[in-house]
Amino acid sequence: MIVVRTVADLRSALRDRRGGRIGLVPTMGALHEGHLSLVRAARARNDSVVMSIFVNPTQFNEQADLAAYPRTEESDVALAAEAGVDVVFAPDAAEMYPDGFATTVSVTGPVAETLEGAQRGRAHFDGVATVVTKLLLAALPDAAYFGAKDAQQVAVLRRLTADLNVPVELVVCPTSRDDDGLARSSRNARLSPDERARALAIPRALQAVTDAAASGIRDSRALRDRALDVLAEGMIALEYVAFVDPETFEPAAQVDRPTLVAIAARVGATRLIDNTVIDAGGA
Template identity: 40%
Template sequence: MQVIEDPKLLRSEIKKLKQQGELISFIPTMGNLHQGHLTLVKEGQLHAKITIVSIFVNPMQFNNAQDLANYPKTLAEDCAQLKEAGVDIVFTPTPEVIYPNGLNAQTFVEVPGISDSLEGELRPGHFRGVSTIVTKLFNLVQPDFACFGKKDFQQLAVIKQMVLDLAMPIKIIPVETVRENSGLAMSSRNSKLSEAEKLIAPKIAEVMNNIGQNLPTNSENCEQLIKDAQQTLNNSGFKTDEIHIVDPLTFAPLHKASKQAVILMAAFLGNTRLIDNLVVNLHQ
């Protein structure tokens, strides 16, 4: 396995692979890897012989400087896991390499509409940062396939729309959320939870699934379902950040023609923000 920091060297290696006719699967990450990331790697390996993973904590997508500073960095452990998983190349650039002129002078990519609603409204500039770095990484890696987890539901939708709008020759492969035995969605942020918080954390998935069970017969009463869920989470020790029930295609409120709904959850447990989502069929 090669670990490459220099974009020029990466381009050189990619060129060789392309000349050999190899297909490439790509998994962009911010490191601090867990089984969810390794599931993305396994999925990528089903589609292409060559698998490339990037590890880059992207400052452009953080609107909270403290959150960026506290993001866990475990590069040596990450590379050991990726080597064992059979990854071919790990790309580990620094912010200075990716943004040589600084963030304020960086050309950016923004997907209109979807980037400004829900999570985008709560975290201004977040999806601009995501779409910009993913575009830059796609340009460097030139993958045929790219794997993204469904846990970041709105992010996945932004990337799919960006690839479509910019006519990128890349197939985006959504991968199911990997969960702990408790039902909690795996996340790099889970490592920041205290032992006591880890016992409470699965409640977010439990509350989400409860909404999902009630939604098909009660989809006209989303406000009450959300209010009840917020109260349950807050009484359990969470500080609810946002709960949305929207159409998964448009991210607009549900309407009579909506065939599915997506429940989007975000809540703080201590200082850790946990997210989750669930797609529910409304009409059989």
């Protein structure tokens, strides 16, 4: 495995690999089992696997969150090598945003402006859209791998890759969860044992909604109430429980087709998100 720091070196490293399929796993480092499951998915369907590691400053809406974001490159590189990554692309901010950088890729509409877009501000998804466009065009992979936990990010990226004719397949892998059900996130490392126990209300709330939908409840307000009951036990600062179309993020009043249930909450100082797709209509 090689580690490259510049777009030029990345392209050189990939030149001889273009005869086969290339898979890209974009990450912000602080690798956990969730990232490694993306690498395994990429490994199974591609001849070469590239992982990018870049803590993208433009998508952080809080300087404290950016400053606290774990940076563990040495162990990340070791984990990537072990998981079968061929090329790690780990640029610094000056390589990605040199002096004079002045271009933004922006998606509008509910998919980018509601929920995470509303809570974190417009700049968040502009930052995500711009950096992922750069990563995709630097590596030109056949496929790029993302976790379902970041459902809205995936929907924004589906919109932008279709709209801009970016020649890539986006592959969404199931959310990786710890044994206790908590969605794996690099931010989980910041939770105290007590906070972690309270955070479990989030996956429990999603399960309660799934069960209620399976029992025949279609009204999303009624389903939301089930989630709120469970979340109340966690004493967490809820930001939203939303029922939306998984592609457009238009609100879904009735769960009569596949519907994304998305939750964002703060547990102590740590902001967590999680989601699931329910399909009561198809049951």
